[in-house]
Structures are given as C-alpha cells and as structure tokens.
Amino acid sequence: MLYNIFIDPFVQMVQMPDLLVQTLWEGLVSGVLYALIALGFVLIFKASGVFNFAQGIMVVFSALTLVGFYAKFSSWGFSGHAAAFLALLLAAGVMLVLAMLVERVVLRPLVTQPDIILFMATFGITYVLIGFGEIVFGGDPKQMIANELFLPSGSVDIEMLGGLVSLQKIDIAAAVIASLMIVGLALFFQKTRIGRALRAVADSHKAALSVGISLNQIWVIVWFAAGLVALVTGIMWGARSDVSFALEIVALKALPVLVLGGFTSVPGAIVGGLIIGVGEKLGEFYWGPLLGGGIESWLAYVIALVFLLYRPQGLFGDKIIERI
Known part of the structure; x- marks a missing residue:
C-alpha cells in the first residue's frame, strides 16, 4: 500500500513522461482560469476589504447573458459573428450596470457597517442573480457560442518524449487570453492613476477620502473590472x-x-491558481485510482486547509500583527 502511494505514481511519471506532460498541461490551463477567477475576488477585496461571494455566480450570469443576447440577435436575423460580438458588448454593458447597482444599492448604504455585514450582502447578491438568471434564462444548460466568437476548435497533436501529447486548441486559446487579461489588469492597476487610487483605497478608506479619491467611483470601476473578468472566465469555461x-x-x-x-x-x-490547477490534475490522474476517483473535487480544499494551518496569510499575503 505504501509503495502504491509514495513510489508507484512517480515510477509512472518516469516511465510515461508524455502522459505526465499531458497532465501538467491540463493542470496549467485549469490553473490559469482559476487564477483569472481569483483575480476578480482580489480586485474587490483590495478596494473594499469585502470578500465578494457573488463572484462565482457573476461568472455564470455573465455567460448566460452573452448566450441569451446572442439568441435574441440571431432571431432578429443578424449573422452569427455579428450577433456574437453585439451580444459580447451588451453583456459587458450589463456587467457595468450591475456594478453601478451594487455600488448604489448595496455598498453605499452599508459603507459604515462592519465587514461581516457587507460580506453577507454579497450572499444576497448571489441569490438575487441566481433567481433573476433562472427567471430570464431558465435552468437548462446552454451552449457557449465559441465558434461565433472565433474561438478555435479541434486539437494539436505533438510527438514528444516517445509519445503523443494532445493539446486542445480551445485550451491554448483560453490559456493565452486569460494570461493576457491577467497581465493587462495587473499593469492597469499597477501603473495607472486609477490603480494608484485603488491601492490608496485598499490601504485606508479615510486616507483616500482625505485626498479626494471617490470611493463610489473606485467601487464601480473595480466591480466592473471583476464583471469583465467573470465574463471572460464564463466564455472560456463555457x-x-x-x-x-x-x-x-x-x-x-x-x-x-x-x-x-x-x-x-x-x-x-x-x-x-497554478498550484491548485496542476495539483488537482496530478492527484486525480496518479492517486485518484487508489481512492476511487473524485480527488479533483476536494483536493484543492485540502491543500488550502494545510496552508491555513501553517501560513494563514498565504504565500504573498501580508502578515498582520495586532498589538494590544
């Protein structure tokens, strides 16, 4: 049993390196998409100190909005590509309206309340979007308009390490687009005036207000950016x-x-994101058969639990020391 757990998986990696590369590639793609989703959480948390539980449903809602608009435009006689890009613009507009509504209806009235109140408010946003989405779009799965958005299909087979590694073209496109968006947002918030204002708001709301930074505008911008992240993520996962x-x-x-x-x-x-993506794919492929499969659904949370025990602030988080 110990051999099967601690030795045999690594023997398989050495004996079949092409399968190891295949597994690592699939893990990297998932990891980049996880990182893109996490970026939406980070942006809002940095600006308001609130963990936005609604980010997950924003991914679904934005993707359903895109597909819904496309179906409507197609029924009006628009060509496939024209309908897709019109739907994409309107879906982005819906995320802007959502950002403005959240700022006006939720954040502004609750700005003086404890963080736990704002956190619970994001639960409310989650279930409002679920209910509204089910009323408007229904509960049936929808097909993403990948071809209409010029996303590639098929696969690329590469001979390496004595075997064949198959790379899905949509995975390549997802990795490239997600990486470019992550880099673009990172540069935007690091190098621009809005980015400097965001960092000021993250450090202290009162200090930001004292130098003329509008919290309301920053919150709208950040929630809109998180909405765009959710839209891109929804397209790629969909x-x-x-x-x-x-x-x-x-x-x-x-x-x-x-x-x-x-x-x-x-x-x-x-x-x-990369650690979780690669870790769960390796765990599922090499250790999953020993545990009956399904590792991919819970391994990420076990890894997170271990980090919480030994480094609760995370790899790059700030360690907060409170003096009494």
Whole structure:
C-alpha cells in the first residue's frame, strides 16, 4: 500500500513522461482560469476589504447573458459573428450596470457597517442573480457560442518524449487570453492613476477620502473590472463545457486559490491558481485510482486547509500583527 502511494505514481511519471506532460498541461490551463477567477475576488477585496461571494455566480450570469443576447440577435436575423460580438458588448454593458447597482444599492448604504455585514450582502447578491438568471434564462444548460466568437476548435497533436501529447486548441486559446487579461489588469492597476487610487483605497478608506479619491467611483470601476473578468472566465469555461449554474461550483475553486496566494495579492492569485490547477490534475490522474476517483473535487480544499494551518496569510499575503 505504501509503495502504491509514495513510489508507484512517480515510477509512472518516469516511465510515461508524455502522459505526465499531458497532465501538467491540463493542470496549467485549469490553473490559469482559476487564477483569472481569483483575480476578480482580489480586485474587490483590495478596494473594499469585502470578500465578494457573488463572484462565482457573476461568472455564470455573465455567460448566460452573452448566450441569451446572442439568441435574441440571431432571431432578429443578424449573422452569427455579428450577433456574437453585439451580444459580447451588451453583456459587458450589463456587467457595468450591475456594478453601478451594487455600488448604489448595496455598498453605499452599508459603507459604515462592519465587514461581516457587507460580506453577507454579497450572499444576497448571489441569490438575487441566481433567481433573476433562472427567471430570464431558465435552468437548462446552454451552449457557449465559441465558434461565433472565433474561438478555435479541434486539437494539436505533438510527438514528444516517445509519445503523443494532445493539446486542445480551445485550451491554448483560453490559456493565452486569460494570461493576457491577467497581465493587462495587473499593469492597469499597477501603473495607472486609477490603480494608484485603488491601492490608496485598499490601504485606508479615510486616507483616500482625505485626498479626494471617490470611493463610489473606485467601487464601480473595480466591480466592473471583476464583471469583465467573470465574463471572460464564463466564455472560456463555457467553451470547454456547457453554460449552466453548475459553473458556480467551478468558480468557487478560486477560494483555495486565494488561501494559497493571499486575498490581496495579484501575483498570489496567479501562483495559487497554478498550484491548485496542476495539483488537482496530478492527484486525480496518479492517486485518484487508489481512492476511487473524485480527488479533483476536494483536493484543492485540502491543500488550502494545510496552508491555513501553517501560513494563514498565504504565500504573498501580508502578515498582520495586532498589538494590544
């Protein structure tokens, strides 16, 4: 038994390196998408100090909105690609309206309340979006309009290490687009005036207000950015499977990513996402048969629990010391 757990998986990795590369690639793609979801959590937490539990359902809601608009435009006679990109613009507009509504209806009235009140408010936002989404779009899975958005299909087979490694083209596109978006958002919030204002708000709301920074505007910008992140994530995950409310469970994989990387760190979201993505794929492929499978559904949370025990602030989080 000990041999099967501690030695045999590594023997398999050495004997079949092509399968190891295949598994690592699939883990990297999942990890980049997890990191993109986690980035939405990080942006809102940095700006308001509130953990946005609704980020997961925002991924689903934005994707359903895109598919819903596309179906409507197609019924009006628009061509496939034209309908898809019009739907994409309107879906982004819906996320902007959602950001403005959240700021006006939720954040502004509760700004003086304890963080736990704002956290519970994001639960309310979650169930409002679920209910509204089910009323408007129904509960049946929808097919993502990948071809209409010029996302590739098929696979690329590469001979390496004595075997064949198959790379799905949609996975390559997802990894590239998600990576570019992560880098773009990181540079935007690091190098621009809005980014400096965001960092000021993250350090102290009162200090930011004292130098003329509008919390309301910053919150709208950050929630809109998180909405765009959710939209891109919904497109990529939806292109790999169907668009349904089950995607919210996938989106919540960002929670262990945040525990690993730190709730306020963009680099932490990236590194944490890659660790979780690669770790769960390796665990499922090499150790899953020993435990009857299903490791991929819970391994991420076990890794997060271990980090909570030994480094609760995460790899890149700030260690907070309170003096009494």
